[in-house]
Amino acid sequence: MYATHAQALQPDQATFVERVNGPYHELALRTFMVIVLAHWAEHLLQAFQIYALGWPVPQARGALGYFFPYLVTSEMLYYGYALVMLAGLWILRPGFTGNQDRTWWTIALSIQFFHHIEHFLLQGQYLLGQNLLGRPVPTSILQLWVPRVELHLFYNTIVFIPMMIAMYYHMFPPPAAARQQQCTCAWHRGLTVAS
Numbered sequence: 273m274y275a276t277h278a279q280a281l282q283p284d285q286a287t288f289v290e291r292v293n294g295p296y297h298e299l300a301l302r303t304f305m306v307i308v309l310a311h312w313a314e315h316l317l318q319a320f321q322i323y324a325l326g327w328p329v330p331q332a333r334g335a336l337g338y339f340f341p342y343l344v345t346s347e348m349l350y351y352g353y354a355l356v357m358l359a360g361l362w363i364l365r366p367g368f369t370g371n372q373d374r375t376w377w378t379i380a381l382s383i384q385f386f387h388h389i390e391h392f393l394l395q396g397q398y399l400l401g402q403n404l405l406g407r408p409v410p411t412s413i414l415q416l417w418v419p420r421v422e423l424h425l426f427y428n429t430i431v432f433i434p435m436m437i438a439m440y441y442h443m444f445p446p447p448a449a450a451r452q453q454q455c456t457c458a459w460h461r462g463l464t465v466a467s
Contacts, residue, residue, distance in 0.1 A: 293367035298456045301367070301439075304360045308432070311353050315425055322421060329421060347391070347398040347410060350424075354391035357431070358384050367455060368438060370445050376438035380431050387427045390414065 292300035314334035321332035337344035344350075361381040368374040390412040397403050397410035404411045415423055443459050 289363055289366065292363060297364075297367040300364060301457060304364060305439075307356060307360070308435070311357075312428060312432070315421075315428055319421060319425060329419075332421075347395045351391045351395040354384075354388045358388045361435075367457075368442055369455070370441060372446065373438045373441035376434045376441065380434040380438060383427075383434070384431045387431060390427075 286294065314336060318332050318334040318337075321327040321334070322329060325332075333341060333344045336349060340349075342348070358381075361377065361384055365374070365377055365381060368377045393404070394410040394412055403409060404413075405416070412420075412423070418426070442455070442457055445458055
């Protein structure tokens with residue numbers, strides 16, 4: 273098992289990926305979730321700025337974009353987050369050793385990969401100064417049909433839901449998986465597990 277192998281290694285022998293999926297898995301997951309929730313807060317604030325405060329879309333930039341507008345207009349903030357999200361999902365995947373938690377985490381990773389491609393396309397348009405189909409602003413493929421704010425809320429939702437299902441099965445593994453799991457994330461000590 274991956275976590276057991278990493279825990280058996282001396283700290284100087286284990287790779288970064290082995291450490292974050294072994295003895296530091298719970299801390300790594302918590303840190304990753306803080307990043308994910310902070311990003312959610314940015315998008316929800318942006319939606320609030322548009323729909324509750326009536327701000328025009330270009331001025332509704334969330335908190336970071338409000339104080340550092342270049343991050344939003346350059347696509348740097350969005351692409352940076354897409355990379356962090358993709359890397360986090362990929363690096364933390366080996367720590368999901370059960371059938372159900374790994375399946376749902378992999379679904380989130382797959383969706384995020386496509387989301388990353390969309391952001392890569394946006395970043396490329398910004399850097400090249402050439403927008404898709406002559407549009408006035410960088411435009412992703414699905415943005416041709418769905419407005420950008422709503423599209424990013426949708427993407428974040430369809431990545432977040434399978435992540436949360438994976439986390440549920442990781443924290444409350446089925447009985448057979450709970451007996452094998454060595455991770456400190458599991459609440460299998462004295463609690464009822466998922467069936």
